[in-house]
Amino acid sequence: MSAPASASPSAAPTARDRRRWAQYLVNERAEARVYRELAGRRDGEEADILQALADAEGRHEAHWLQLLGGEPSSLPRASFGTSLLGWMAKHFGSIFVLALAQNAEDRSPYEDDPHATPAMAADEKVHREVVRGLAARGRRRLSGTFRAAVFGANDGLVSNLALVMGIGATGVAPKFVLFSGIAGLLAGALSMGAGEYVSVRSQRELLASTEPSDYADAALAHLDLDANELALVYRTRGMPEAEAQARARRAIEASKLPGGLGPATGPIATGADHHEVVGSAWGAALSSFCFFASGAIIPVLPWIFGMSGLAAILLALLLVGIVLMSTGAMVGLLSGAPPLRRALRQLGIGFGAAAVTYVLGLLFDVTLG
Template identity: 65%
Template sequence: MFRRETPDEEAVLAENARPTPSDLRRWRQYLADEQAEAAVYRDLAGRRAGEEREILLALADAEGRHEQHWRTLLGDQIGTPRRAQVRTRMLGFLARHFGSVFVLALAQRAEDRSTYDTEADATAAMAADEHMHAEVVRALATRGRIRLSGTFRAAVFGANDGLVSNLSLVLGISASGVSNHTVLITGLAGLLAGALSMGAGEYVSVNSQRELLQASTPDPQAGSALPYLDVDANELALVYRARGMSEPEAQARATEVLTAGTPGFSGHPLDAAPSTEGHDAVGTGIGAAASSFCFFASGALVPVLPYLFGLEGLTAMIVAAVLVGAVLLTTGVVVGLLSGGPPMRRALRQLLIGYGAAAITYLLGLLVGAA
């Protein structure tokens, strides 16, 4: 919630005519953080063009106004320049060297952590600015999330599937008491079988979706019939209505198309809401199959590594579980950061799900071995 008071800068200055050493330290830290945040936005703008660049530069200017507020309060007591907080400096490093949607997601979380709502020496306008900055960065990050959503989903799903399924397989087989060689062969077979299954499934899925889209696309030959339609009967209006337009809109659009002799929409004249992005967004079956194969295989390889390097028994199982847990935590943190959610909560969720599945198969392996 915003503070009820809305003191202007003069009132703040009057109230803090004689700032305490604690006030000066706090103001200097705010000054350093605002300078660093403005630099982050300028660095991000340097890696972009067009509207996104202008938006990021405007955010940098806004942070500059906040910086000036703290300079005004400090007056001639600015003192030795302080360093920004560690997380802000890390964000600046990432912005200078990467500038990806990952950095925007981190910047969004940084804006969400603003303390100006409870800072007595910040104006209500500054607190409101920070809330709006978070929404601006969220919108910019969303553009990037949409662009990578398909690939990112396939990467996370494929790698996690490989991690969890092969860890479960390896632990279940190990618990049954078979030899190390058998566990290794089983793990490699699980890797190959799972990766091939994922690749084949993704190939069929993508091609099926493309076929569905193609079946929903207007027949190119149907457009040649337009000059011969009865304007009074206007069968074209029925096509538009079937594709989702209201009757008045369909009648008006059909009349316009037939009388003008040109399509009322960009794209196919029979399509009431054409989209040229459908097939591109789906991608190709071969590309999706190859990606799924590689992502699954990379995840499924992790629990097999201890056995490849000669570890056996309980030691190999513990090392495999630790390696898989580390990767699950890492992917969980990345998912949390990119989604704007709590990264540790996402990481622990993925860890618990993975370990839960592995524990069940391990117990089943113990039962089989005992039997």
């Protein structure tokens, strides 16, 4: 959001100018504290980068102090967004703080304020890219399990909310709604778990079938040093022809020595353990089951605790709405998008699905037929 600017930076500052400068001053100080707080939780290169950002905010702070003629007797509070960043920097992981900071740097008013120097406006643009890069590092470090938790729980929320809304609208007894919700939870969670097991198991089997083996190692000592196909093995692994030929010669020469082949001369260099990267099929299945079930149980809670009718439906909508907005905001933060917009989009999708099945349930109202 751009702040109003004076007609000329050389004109005598108005009271409005001074209030704006004071607001900039406290915001710069608060942002510098955020970066220092995050730098204290990091080490190495990332800590240095965050500290450099804090130092840059300090230079901007000095500019506004100079225009104000020194420390004002009273200062406003930092803006809500900056205060929120400071609070999150103390209580949450840096990935969420950096994602919010990325958006905050994008809304810098300095480009439109004649009292901010061109260097300061340029700084803010560069800061946004620096923060984007740091946030991207954090996103890459997030485990697949974390992402699966968010999306799996969301799947359970939306599908089971739509189910209990549709069943509840037909006018059946509360016990039937409860049974339908529990059945939907188990069916969906089992389906997710089974699907994940098959997917991971198939991927592990595929990797196992394509990984190099030591099948031909024992035959290397009998190959002709000048005429052999061992270089072709290396070339199938992406090695240039000349390098493959040299590697093949070294491998054959080593195989004829008493010590035999070593890890650097064998036909296939040891690579990463792809099975570890893929993970366990049972672990993936269990986590998918739990993630889906954790979301799917929420729409059923009112009926579990004996509620029925409109009160149960409204409470289910409230509970699911809170969680949908939370997961939507989290996804927005992780993707660098505005969290409120993503939260409302998630809410709209979930409630839209529930509305469709609720109307369908009304059409099949058992009390009418």
